[in-house]
Amino acid sequence: MSVLCLSPGATRARGRRIPLTDQSISAMSSQVTATDQGHLRRALELAERGRGRVSPNPLVGAVVVRDGEVIGEGFHAELGGLHAERAALADCRERGKDPAEATMYVTLEPCAHQGRQPPCVEAVLEAGIGRVVIASDDPSEKAAGRGPGILRDGGVEVVFAAGSEAASARLLNQPFRKHARTGLPLVTLKLAMSLDGRTSTAPGDSPWISGELSRALVHRWRAESDAIAVGIGTVLADDPLLTARTVDPKSGSPLYPYASQRTAASAERQPLRIVFDSQARLPLDSQLLATLDRSPILVVTGPEADPTRLSALHDAGAETLVASGASRRDRISSTLADLGRRGITSLFLEGGQTLAAAFAFADQLDESRTFVAPVLLGQATPASRAGGAVAGVPRGAEAPLAASTVGDAAATGPARLVALSSSIESVGEDVLITARYKEW
Numbered sequence: 001m002s003v004l005c006l007s008p009g010a011t012r013a014r015g016r017r018i019p020l021t022d023q024s025i026s027a028m029s030s031q032v033t034a035t036d037q038g039h040l041r042r043a044l045e046l047a048e049r050g051r052g053r054v055s056p057n058p059l060v061g062a063v064v065v066r067d068g069e070v071i072g073e074g075f076h077a078e079l080g081g082l083h084a085e086r087a088a089l090a091d092c093r094e095r096g097k098d099p100a101e102a103t104m105y106v107t108l109e110p111c112a113h114q115g116r117q118p119p120c121v122e123a124v125l126e127a128g129i130g131r132v133v134i135a136s137d138d139p140s141e142k143a144a145g146r147g148p149g150i151l152r153d154g155g156v157e158v159v160f161a162a163g164s165e166a167a168s169a170r171l172l173n174q175p176f177r178k179h180a181r182t183g184l185p186l187v188t189l190k191l192a193m194s195l196d197g198r199t200s201t202a203p204g205d206s207p208w209i210s211g212e213l214s215r216a217l218v219h220r221w222r223a224e225s226d227a228i229a230v231g232i233g234t235v236l237a238d239d240p241l242l243t244a245r246t247v248d249p250k251s252g253s254p255l256y257p258y259a260s261q262r263t264a265a266s267a268e269r270q271p272l273r274i275v276f277d278s279q280a281r282l283p284l285d286s287q288l289l290a291t292l293d294r295s296p297i298l299v300v301t302g303p304e305a306d307p308t309r310l311s312a313l314h315d316a317g318a319e320t321l322v323a324s325g326a327s328r329r330d331r332i333s334s335t336l337a338d339l340g341r342r343g344i345t346s347l348f349l350e351g352g353q354t355l356a357a358a359f360a361f362a363d364q365l366d367e368s369r370t371f372v373a374p375v376l377l378g379q380a381t382p383a384s385r386a387g388g389a390v391a392g393v394p395r396g397a398e399a400p401l402a403a404s405t406v407g408d409a410a411a412t413g414p415a416r417l418v419a420l421s422s423s424i425e426s427v428g429e430d431v432l433i434t435a436r437y438k439e440w
């Protein structure tokens, strides 16, 4: 693995920004040992433990090593709680170990600002850490190299990792990184399809396409997302709850195998539920509005929405947002910008296909997770399933309603997004294909 070495005393300017371009890293690269890589991988594992619990903050892990011995480990465990570096130094103290002259491995550059927590660089300097190995930069305005600069000025050897540990550290925090760089949430599309490419079942059939394990995984992803979105067509067809259900509310024990890695506290976190509904048709007797005590609802409408419908939705307890912009593409980007301003760093798109196509056409998809289930569904179409679940909506209404949620259906054009990278794994009987279109 190659690294960027910033030797102590290279510059005296406090708070100076270190340009972290690919060119600067490769020009100054050298090798770190396999031992260094191993400790970074451990720090990455520790960072994972905060998943679903720290947003909008990043996942961060840290390991302190002296004379080959791990003397402290920590991670960012709760929003507002200790940052990873301070947690690892506290662990050193608990173990009765002195971190002076030790090496700290950390998955994100240490912060230099006062936020919910004091700056980590102060704690690192006070502890007398001799060397800091960092797996990824922090692209936020308040960070961006400032912390590493301060450490170096304080006489600490600062090393930036490149290679696979650096890539893993960046992938760990895609929502945080995209939000920091663009102000927008990371958008992940979930799809479940049959072997014959169907994404919905026929009326009267089970609504499920993917298997139980896949559905459990979806609940976990919901709990890890800041917001979930569906098109109004999906609501009219399925009357979904869109809550994350990973723990039995009575016993507190995990409901599904995939939930077992999560704590009850994190499983209780519910994402904001968003319905793209240009005409404000969300039924007042829908399950979404009946469960506002579990998590809020945001209805994204167009300017054409009937004001009496909007006030009925308000009275029912939903928040409404009129998406600005003449085209569907503009409405999607203005909605994403609004969500970003609210501190939403990740948006999980759950259907239907019209909403998915609109986001793809607007070039607003960062990742997709597609389950392919070993089942043939024959002639089922999205339209044939619509309208079954909510009173008063005619069968076949889903596609036109969903299309109108984000603009004119006629504007749909070809949208070929080629993945930068993809992977395949088995989930029960299903195959899960994860594809990334953008990396941040």
Ligand code: AOF
Binding pocket: 056, 057, 058, 059, 060, 061, 075, 076, 079, 080, 081, 082, 083, 084, 085, 108, 109, 110, 111, 114, 115, 116, 117, 118, 120, 138, 140, 143
């Ligand atoms: C670190 N280590 O473990 C984390 C960092 O408001 P605060 O105090 O929680 O600070 C949040 C910011 O601090 C966050 O946006 C990111 O820049 C950094 N997070 N930094 O050195 C950590 N969680």
Ligand code: ZN
Binding pocket: 083, 084, 085, 110, 111, 112, 118, 119, 120, 121
């Ligand atoms: Zn910090």
